[in-house]
Amino acid sequence: MIDKTLCELFAGVGGFRIGLEQSSTEWQTVWANQWEPGRKSQHAYDCYCKHFGEKDIYVNQDISSINKADIPDHNLLVGGFPCQDYSVARTGAKGIQGKKGVLWWDIRDTIEVKKPKFIILENVDRLLKSPASQRGRDFGVILACLNELEYDVEWRVINAADYGYAQKRRRTFIFGYSRKSTYSISVNLENPLNIINTAGFFANTFPIEKLISLHETILKYDSIADISENFRYDFGNTGFMKGGKIYTTNSIPVYEEPILLRDLLVENPDEKYFLGDNIEKWKYLKGSKKIERISKTGHKYVFSEGSISFPDSINSPARTMLTSESSLNRSTHVIEDPKTKKLRLITPIEAERIQGFPDDWTNTGMPEKFRYFCMGNALVVNVIERMGYYLNEIFNKEKFIDLDDSNENSLEAI
Known part of the structure; x- marks a missing residue:
């Protein structure tokens, strides 16, 4: 086995670390940012x-x-990174350069x-479709980068509520592994359909209804800049990339x-969480509406949106929680308190429970x-804890050795 050493980027308040440590006390965070x-x-x-x-x-x-280079060595890198514009620019002899500030x-x-x-x-589910003007380009850039760095990749859009959790939160998860890992050698003995159905990382953590076919394409490019300028592809919510060849489809959990x-x-x-006298404002925000607006160019158009439940049902999982939760806006949860029958916001502890954090985790002096x-x-x-249990199995089977080019496809090497 190899050490369960962890590097957590864009760590926030430690969600990845909590989940992994709940799966095993052997996880050791060596660096976080x-x-x-x-x-x-x-x-x-x-x-x-x-x-x-x-x-x-x-x-x-x-x-x-x-x-x-100052970051300590580690065997697992994790991060929930922002969804941004992943386009790149050609910079002459210096090759390509990512858009400034894109993490x-x-x-x-x-x-x-x-x-x-x-x-x-981890990223938002729309990562696979972005940008609208060149569908699939951003994810194509990410896959091409990982392919050049000699990693194979599985991905899955996971709705936490589909797998027994308390929130309808759809997120894209990417699992990459070095082609010189023991795991790579073993899993790649399977055909791509088996990897996605039964043998792969996500198949073993978040089961799906059996698939019978996949869409295939080759990630052909001369440079990452070529991907940025020309690539488009309709990625499914489930997929696998091996050696630059992509297999994908839409799966059912x-x-x-x-x-x-x-x-x-x-x-x-x-009492401060109860709505008080501004219920009509909430009804307006949650209701359907059509509003005439004028664009920056002077063009008139009608902005419209449908209604959403008001109050939110407490007999279902929560909707996706946003960073604006608790403010006076359309996306904030409003529930009928089961004891008082009055309308109120969810409390900070309830927000933590919806995300699977311990009570009062964020009660550390922040507003x-x-x-x-x-x-x-x-x-x-x-979701991370569940992944952690299978990661423990993978790490326990992993060898310390790195396979060289002459034997990396041989089971005898491990």
């Missing part, structure tokens, strides 16, 4: 340090300013320098009964609004 740009107070960083108490390995600095390139650079055996990344919002509610919430922000920005801890 969190930086909230444009903010004087770094509340997420302070929260992480409050719980884990390791400021020497938890760096509160812009990741783009960090020398990647994918810092992930890529870290992988290039530190060469972790395994990678788990093997559904599990979710946790209901009513099961997470606190008793006797503070209450930022507690909601941190939860809206987080991932579902239970």
